Amino acid sequence: MLKILHPVAGIVAMITIAVFWLATALSEFFASQAVVIAVKTAIPWGFLLLIPALMAAGGSGFALSRGRRTGLAGIKIRRMPLIAANGMVVLVPAAFFLAFKAEAGQFDTAFYGVQALELVAGAVNITLLALNMRDGLRMKGRLRP
Incomplete structure (x- = not known):
């Protein structure tokens, strides 16, 4: 079960973050202010999918590692605190701040x-998750080193 849960949760998390990122970039550069407002206020709702996916990926990864802290498993484990800290300290608060500012129509210097x-x-975070995915595929022999 963990061997299925781990990659599925990891892919869901990475795709969710990528969708957030792409929606933000595309709306900011090419769309109207109304679209930016819709994107910025929708992203916090996406946390209902993202946070459980990240927790499932992290928890199942630790269980699958069986205490190994060397090799590719160790590298993946060392990346996870960086991914989590970046998300909890920067990305989640930024998303709520931007949703609040966008909903209020305050597109000022602080917003940008x-x-x-x-x-x-x-x-x-997309890069770190992609590196973890690459290393997971290498561990399974599905990708050459």
């Missing part, structure tokens, strides 16, 4: 500064 920070932090 936090928006830029969110895009960078989101790209970092």
Whole structure:
């Protein structure tokens, strides 16, 4: 069961973050203010999918590692606190702040500064999750080292 849950939860989490990131970037650069407001206020609702997916991926990954802290398993485990901290310290508060500002129609310097920070932090998490996925595929022999 864990061998199915782990990759599925990881893929759901990565796709969800990628959708958040792409929706934000595309709406900011190419869409109307109404679309930006819709995207920014919808993203916090996506946490209802994202947070359980990340918890399932992390928990099942720790269980599958069986205490190993070396090799690719160790590398993946060392990345997880960075992913979690980035999400909890930067991305989640930024998403709520931006949703609040967008709903109020306050597209000011603070909004765009936090928006830029969110895009960078989101790209970092997508990269770290992609590296974990790559290493997981290598561990399973589905990807050459």
